[in-house]
Amino acid sequence: MFKVENIRKDFPILSRQVNGKPLVYFDNAATSQTPQQVIDVIVNYYSNYNANIHRGVHALSQEATDLYEQARYKIQAHFNAKHAHEIIYTSGTTHGINLVANGFSALLKKGDEIIVSALEHHSNIVPWQMLCERTGANLKVIPMNQNGELEIKAFETLLNQNTKLVFVNHISNALGTINPIDHIIKKAHEVGAAVLVDGAQSSPHIKPDVQALDVDFYVVSAHKMCGPTGVGVLYGKEDWLNKLPPYQGGGEMIAEVTFEKTTYAALPHKFEAGTPNICGGIAFGAAIDYMNAVGFDAIAAYEHELLEYATNKLLEIEGLKIYGTSRHKTSVISFNLEGIHPYDVGTILDKLGVAVRTGHHCAQPIMDYFKIPGTVRASFAFYNTKSEIDILVEGVKKAKMMLS
Template sequence: MIAIENIRKDFPILNRTVNGQPLVYFDNAATSQTPQQVIDVIVDYYQNYNANIHRGVHSLSQEATDKYEEARIKIQKHFNAAKSYEIIFTSGTTHSINLVANGFTSLLQAEDEIIVSALEHHSNIVPWQMLCERTGAILKVIPMTTEGTLDLATYETLLSEKTKLVFCNHVSNALGTINPIEAIITKAHKVGAAVLVDGAQAAPHIKADVQALDVDFYVTSAHKMCGPTGVGMLYGKESWLKKLPPYQGGGEMIAEVTFEKTTYADLPHKFEAGTPNICGGIAFGAAIDYMNQIGFDAIASYEHELLDYATEKLATIDGLRIYGPKETNLKASVISFNIEGVHPYDMGVILDKLGIAVRTGHHCAQPIMDFYCIPGTVRASFAFYNTKAEIDTLVAGVERAANMLR
């Protein structure tokens, strides 16, 4: 059970106004807000033990190192990785995906095939296109249906002994679709292909168990789950991480350097060149602590209640179309919609004047918008600190904007 009044007190930004109106923040799929408990951890780091890690013998360095590695273990336990060194700190989901794509440059050959889904964020499309350009591999696409789901029957026909990699998001950022990644992973493994799952949109709502999923790579960003921007993680099975070459060269990722030859450090440091986002990593761990204290089952239940409520209320508006699965149990707490005759950008601008923050445009998922032959959508995405009263404000705002723009 969510104690919504107490939870909202944890988020200072929810008390502010925008354009003279109380803030209604429904852009959580782009970035979540940060609770005071995580903000305090960030301030504590810079006030009390700001120092570089791993290489220092002085007390501040050792304290910072301990906190940073404790955060890695928190992330390991949250996602149920087998070993802490299977968790690689990155700057975020995009960095994580590019790290893997770069590593596979030396593992793929011309005419090898890789598969991506039609529901992907650009961050899970462009790096693989670049990989194909470097290697001569062939990119194939799992098509989507008009319901905003993946065509798994066609996916099976795409798989073959030539398939080396499959990429799919856990949850679509544009539509909220929860993809059947268990089936996708199982089918890929039957032909010997590795699977990378983009968990950026799932992590705030679903507690993924990477061992139970048997996924080869899983990636996400801290700022999607109440943490700071500029830090994220790559989970990789130890066997795969050992096969991949380092993504960057520099300090920390080396064992020994001479002008004749350099040898690389063991996992995870092999992939963590240079000074990392130390404070960000520590705060990422604190954010995971915060969300686990509330409980992901409670979060999922409450957010689904919000999704059902918002879907029912918005559906009463004349000319409004919701994109994606009609059944809310197939979605995370995202509603992507348009009003007939109204450009989504114009709707977003008016809602902002009313203090309502939504996202408009193609949401870095242009192939989805091209599929529906639309320029973009209005996307309202809900978090566990939102309320039904805020949804009522959104519905009234959409009705008002629609009357002004039509």
């Protein structure tokens, strides 16, 4: 049975105070907190296994290599990739997107078209703009509506035989909207286009099955999933990963090097140049173990309960507007108080120990669509509580009283 009181004991940071108040951490869409079980794995690595991997014959190197590759298998199983070598370690979602964008520089030509959605994080906009500048391809945008949902009919009209790539986030970091990626993938494949899904915001809340989705590329970050910063993975179908050229040159990604010619290693090492974040990869595996032990069905149900509770409580405040009202959304609420800048609200909440994110959330086109400078974003995780939401609501009321 899901007991949030027991789960909270796993997260040491939740017991600290900020500005003399108990910490209420509602910035989970930016970075989730880390349970003691994962912290222990990190400490254990540096205490007992710290060595470079794949290259050493000594015991420490072999032990570290085994742990690192075991984590790859855990990640493969979690996302249901067909092969472990389809899991490429990266520094995070942004790295994975740039790796794919760089690879397609060799595959696109002038007149080709790529499609991105209006709901994207800057990390899933800028690399494709750079790709278009390099190749002469054209960037098309799936529009959104006032509910923060994609206009799927408009997307279908954008698709044609020139469409080579489609990029969309699974869940919007700014609004919490859950996009119909299964339909998007199916329609894109009908015209022969590849699809990359940004799973940074979905992976903490649901358990994507990349084979069932038939997605070509899927990217995630460990720090959204109770893991450490600086590590993530790119899933790519084997055929696509074999088509793409290496992203970086260096050690580990080579088969043979001479001054006349270099040949590249097989997957996954072809894309993993240099010394990786070994501890990060091992800890990512531990974080996935932890979240699966809690259970993603239980996480989804509890977080939906938090979302509904917070939405109803916040909407009782006169002059408060929520942005992103899709029927299909996750535990993110972006809002503003009429006539008050979101930064000012966030500053007052911080004084009360409540951590929220303010600004455009690296999704400036969304803010431009709503004609606002930004929002206050409260994002909930499975270790948050309704009593913490009550503290948030009282803090927003106080901010309104002080700033109106």
